[in-house]
Amino acid sequence: MSRTVPLLLQLSAADPRPIGKQIADGVRRLIASGDLPVGAQLPSVRGLAQQLTVNPNTIAKVYGELGAEGWIDSRQGLGQFVAAPRQRLSEAERSRRLAQAIEVFSGEVIGLDYSLEEVLARVGERLVPCLNKRSA
Amino acid sequence: MSRTVPLLLQLSAADPRPIGKQIADGVRRLIASGDLPVGAQLPSVRGLAQQLTVNPNTIAKVYGELGAEGWIDSRQGLGQFVAAPRQRLSEAERSRRLAQAIEVFSGEVIGLDYSLEEVLARVGERLVPCLNKRSA
DNA sequence: TAACTGTACTAGTAAACACAGTACACAAGG
DNA sequence: CCTTGTGTACTGTGTTTACTAGTACAGTTA
Numbered sequence: 656m657s658r659t660v661p662l663l664l665q666l667s668a669a670d671p672r673p674i675g676k677q678i679a680d681g682v683r684r685l686i687a688s689g690d691l692p693v694g695a696q697l698p699s700v701r702g703l704a705q706q707l708t709v710n711p712n713t714i715a716k717v718y719g720e721l722g723a724e725g726w727i728d729s730r731q732g733l734g735q736f737v738a739a740p741r742q743r744l745s746e747a748e749r750s751r752r753l754a755q756a757i758e759v760f761s762g763e764v765i766g767l768d769y770s771l772e773e774v775l776a777r778v779g780e781r782l783v784p785c786l787n788k789r790s791a
Numbered sequence: 792m793s794r795t796v797p798l799l800l801q802l803s804a805a806d807p808r809p810i811g812k813q814i815a816d817g818v819r820r821l822i823a824s825g826d827l828p829v830g831a832q833l834p835s836v837r838g839l840a841q842q843l844t845v846n847p848n849t850i851a852k853v854y855g856e857l858g859a860e861g862w863i864d865s866r867q868g869l870g871q872f873v874a875a876p877r878q879r880l881s882e883a884e885r886s887r888r889l890a891q892a893i894e895v896f897s898g899e900v901i902g903l904d905y906s907l908e909e910v911l912a913r914v915g916e917r918l919v920p921c922l923n924k925r926s927a
Numbered sequence: 928t929a930a931c932t933g934t935a936c937t938a939g940t941a942a943a944c945a946c947a948g949t950a951c952a953c954a955a956g957g
Numbered sequence: 958c959c960t961t962g963t964g965t966a967c968t969g970t971g972t973t974t975a976c977t978a979g980t981a982c983a984g985t986t987a
Contacts, residue, residue, distance in 0.1 A: 672895060673944060680898030687901050699963060710946045715965070724902065732953035732963050742904055749903045753913065756899035759808060761917045762816030763892035765823045766860065767885045768878055771922045775911050777889065781897045786907045809975055835932060846977045851934070868932045868984035 661706050662698060663690075674709055679717045686726055686737055687785040697727060697735040797834065797842050799826075810845055815853045822862055822873055823921040833863060833871040 664681040666674060685691045697703070700718060704711040718735050721727045725743035727735045744752070764774055800817040802810060821827045833839070836854060840847040854871055857863045861879035863871045880888070900910055 670894075671891065672898070675944080676898070680901075683898070683901050700965090701963085712947085713945065718964085726902070729964065730954090731965080732955080734963060744903070749905070752899065753903055753905060753910070755807070756896055757913055757917050758806075759899075760892055760896040760914065761921070762808070762812070762819070763888065763895075764918065765816075765819050765921045766862070767880070767889055769885070769889060769922070771915060771918055774889070774918065774922070775915060777893055778896065778914060779907060779911060781893050782900065782907055782910065785897070785901045786905070786910070811975075836934090837932085848978085849976065852976095854933085865933065866985090867934080868986080870932060 662703065664707065666707060666709075675713050675717050678703075678707065678709075678714070679720055682717070682721060683726060684785055691737050693737050693739050695737045697737070699734055800843065802843060802845075811849050811853050814839075814843065814845075814850070815856055818853070818857060819862060820921055827873050829873050829875050831873045833873070835870055 662682065662685065664678060664685075666677050670677055672680070682691075682697070691697070697718075698706065700714045701711050704714045707714075718727065718729065722729050722735075723743070725738055725741045728738045729735050742749075799821070800814060802813050806813055808816070818827075818833070827833070833854075834842065836850045837847050840850045843850075854863065854865065858865050858871075859879070861874055861877050864874045865871050
């Protein structure tokens with residue numbers, strides 16, 4: 656049964672990220688920001704697929720990835736639940752991912768003619784509700 | 792003929808970006824940082840392709856894109872030259888690209904468990920040699 | 928003329944991505 | 958037991974993107 660609230664996710668065809676990545680990032684953000692508290696149940700694979708009008712396989716892959724990263728726990732026959740905060744990635748992997756994200760980001764921003772201050776301010780705005788919450 | 796110095800570009804198969812984007816970002820960075828001054832000649836399509844062991848078509852596409860963005864000027868039969876600073880993108884387009892880059896970046900960084908201060912510091916380190924130079 | 932430059936095609940290959948369909952295992956409730 | 962809803966694991970298929978390969982042609986310079 657399980658009365659799960661529809662997730663507030665916005666998918667955009669204009670977004671360069673593939674649909675699956677958009678969904679994964681959205682769920683990660685909802686958990687990191689605390690909108691989805693620990694223990695909360697997520698929509699079922701088929702339910703979320705129907706809500707977002709995407710293929711159930713896409714949702715299953717997303718849930719699998721989020722589970723591997725430690726964001727959610729899967730219980731066979733029951734559903735997906737927000738996991739208690741933990742760190743599944745090694746320090747080396749975390750560092751590698753951060754460096755890579757910065758590399759890609761800088762490549763996008765260079766040449767847009769924004770000042771460093773403005774770029775950092777905008778990044779901060781977007782990140783502040785999602786960092787230093789789970790680990791607190 | 793044209794004595795053009797080999798470009799100091801590092802391509803990586805581990806990088807998630809396609810080769811062409813890595814090259815374009817690298818050239819943009821070299822120009823933005825001033826390593827390639829205005830008027831400097833870039834390697835020829837075939838020369839750079841040989842240096843990086845990629846297909847000449849890939850380089851031609853990159854040069855075409857950089858030309859459309861106003862980074863370089865192409866002179867038929869002569870080669871590619873670093874263009875004088877100018878802005879080819881509309882304000883709306885610049886804003887859209889910045890917002891999108893931030894959206895993607897935040898999706899990558901959330902969950903890596905770095906503090907906001909550290910993330911901003913690392914971004915600043917990477918960006919400071921490349922911003923506020925050309926427009927100065 | 929020769930040797931270099933950029934540019935424009937057409938094709939083909941490979942990988943990523945999403946969709947479609949099917950099947951099976953576990954849990955809960957009648 | 959049986960039905961329903963859950964996760965999970967496959968095998969396909971089609972589209973798109975990225976890159977490579979090959980060819981051809983035009984402009985510049987010596």
